[in-house]
Amino acid sequence: MAGVSLKCGDCGTLLKSVEEAQEHAELTSHSNFAESTEAVLNLVCTTCSKPCRSKTESDLHTKRTGHTEFVDKTLETVKPISLEAPKASAMDIDIPDGSSGSGDAAEEMIVPEVDKNILEELEAMGFPKARATRALHYSGNASLEAAVNWVVEHENDPDVDEMPKVPANSNVGPPKPALTPEEVKIKAQELRERARKKKEEEEKRMEREREKERIRIGKELLEAKRMEEDNERKRIIMLRKAEKEEERRAREKIRQKVEEDKAERRRKLGLPPEDPAAAKPSVPVVEEKKSSLPIRPATKTEKMRECLRSLKQTHKEDDAKVKRAFQTLLTYLGNVSKNPDEEKFRKIRLTNQTFQERVGSLTGGIEFMELCGFEKMEGGEFLFLPRDKIDSAIINSAGAELNSAINNPFFGVL
Known part of the structure; x- marks a missing residue:
C-alpha cells in the first residue's frame, strides 16, 4: 500500500505532506521521518465543523466546547503522499488583491454586511469589532442578545477575533437564526445558569482550600503551643530538681556542722571522741521507752x-x-x-x-x-x-x- 503520510520517528506525529514535515522539523529539530501507510485522521465536529487531526485533538475540542459528535472523513480526504517538495513559482504566489498568478480569477472575499446599530452596541459593550462582526454574521443579525450568546458559546474558538469573509458575488445572505426568540431566551438562561453554577463551584472550591489552610495553620499553632508547654514543664522539673539538690546539700552541711560542734564540745570537756558504732545500741532503748507511751489515734x-x-x-x-x-x-x-x-x-x-x-x-x-x-x-x-x-x-x-x-x-x- 502506498504511503499516505509522513511519520516522525522521534515523537510519532503523523504529517500530511513534505511541507508539514519541514515545518515540524524547524519547530522541533526532529529529522527522522519515514513514509507511513497510516492516514492522518480527519474528524469533523458536527456542531461547528472544526476538523481535528487526532483523537487527542478531538478530546481537547470536546473539553473546551462541549461538542461530542464527530464525523470521520479520513477516507474521503486520504491520498498518496508526494515526496517531492513543491517549488514556489510566480504562478503560485498570492497577489494582495485576492487573485493568483495562475491567470484564473480567484473569487474575491469581502466582509459581510451586518446591522450597524447592533454592531455599535456590541462595540460599546467592549467587544472587538472583528468579534462583534463575526457574532452578528453567524447569529443572523437577529438581535443583540443572539450575538452576545454566540460570543459566549464561541469565545474559545481560535478564530473568534478574525474578521469573517464571504464571497463578493455570493447571493446567499447571512445564515438565518436556527432558534426562535423563545428558544434563544431559554438558551441564554441556560448559559447564565451554567455560568452561575460554575462560579458557585469555584467559590466552594476556594472556600475548601481556605478551610484546609486554616486547619493546617491551627494544627501548627497547637503543635507549637504543645511543644512550648512541654519545654516549660521540663524547665520547671529541672528547677525543682536543682532546688531539691541544693536543699539536700544545705542539710548535709548543717548536719556536718552539728557533728563538728558536738565533737568540739566533747574535746573541750575532755571527753573522748564519740564512737558512732557504740552510739547505735542506745537507739532501740529509746524507741522501747517511747513505745510504752499511749499512741493517740489519727483523727x-x-x-x-x-x-x-x-x-x-x-x-x-x-x-x-x-x-x-x-x-x-x-x-x-x-x-x-x-x-x-x-x-x-x-x-x-x-x-x-x-x-x-x-x-x-x-x-x-x-x-x-x-x-x-x-x-x-x-x-x-x-x-x-x-x-x-x-x-x-x-x-x-x-x-x-x-x-x-x-x-x-x-x-x-x-
Whole structure:
C-alpha cells in the first residue's frame, strides 16, 4: 500500500505532506521521518465543523466546547503522499488583491454586511469589532442578545477575533437564526445558569482550600503551643530538681556542722571522741521507752490531710492535674454542703469519664471521698452519701484541708 503520510520517528506525529514535515522539523529539530501507510485522521465536529487531526485533538475540542459528535472523513480526504517538495513559482504566489498568478480569477472575499446599530452596541459593550462582526454574521443579525450568546458559546474558538469573509458575488445572505426568540431566551438562561453554577463551584472550591489552610495553620499553632508547654514543664522539673539538690546539700552541711560542734564540745570537756558504732545500741532503748507511751489515734482530719498529701506526692510531676483534682473534690463537697437534700449531689457514678479523669484515677481520690462519708453501693458502681450520715463538721474540715492544699504552695512538699 502506498504511503499516505509522513511519520516522525522521534515523537510519532503523523504529517500530511513534505511541507508539514519541514515545518515540524524547524519547530522541533526532529529529522527522522519515514513514509507511513497510516492516514492522518480527519474528524469533523458536527456542531461547528472544526476538523481535528487526532483523537487527542478531538478530546481537547470536546473539553473546551462541549461538542461530542464527530464525523470521520479520513477516507474521503486520504491520498498518496508526494515526496517531492513543491517549488514556489510566480504562478503560485498570492497577489494582495485576492487573485493568483495562475491567470484564473480567484473569487474575491469581502466582509459581510451586518446591522450597524447592533454592531455599535456590541462595540460599546467592549467587544472587538472583528468579534462583534463575526457574532452578528453567524447569529443572523437577529438581535443583540443572539450575538452576545454566540460570543459566549464561541469565545474559545481560535478564530473568534478574525474578521469573517464571504464571497463578493455570493447571493446567499447571512445564515438565518436556527432558534426562535423563545428558544434563544431559554438558551441564554441556560448559559447564565451554567455560568452561575460554575462560579458557585469555584467559590466552594476556594472556600475548601481556605478551610484546609486554616486547619493546617491551627494544627501548627497547637503543635507549637504543645511543644512550648512541654519545654516549660521540663524547665520547671529541672528547677525543682536543682532546688531539691541544693536543699539536700544545705542539710548535709548543717548536719556536718552539728557533728563538728558536738565533737568540739566533747574535746573541750575532755571527753573522748564519740564512737558512732557504740552510739547505735542506745537507739532501740529509746524507741522501747517511747513505745510504752499511749499512741493517740489519727483523727479524720489528719487522715484527710495525709490522703491529699499522698495524692500530691504521687502525681507531683503534674501540678495542673493535682490542682484540678483538689478543685473537683471541693466542688463536690460544696454542692453537698449547700444542697444536702438533693440526691444528685450525693450520688456519683464511679464509671463517669469526667470523675475518673479528675479524681477516680488518682491515688487517694476515692479514699478522700470515703473519709467524707461517701460509701460504695450497687456493686461498687456508685459513691453515695446518705442524707442521715452528712456530718457538717467533717464536710467543713475537708473543705478547709482542700483550700489549704490548693492555696499553700508548700503543701505536701515535706
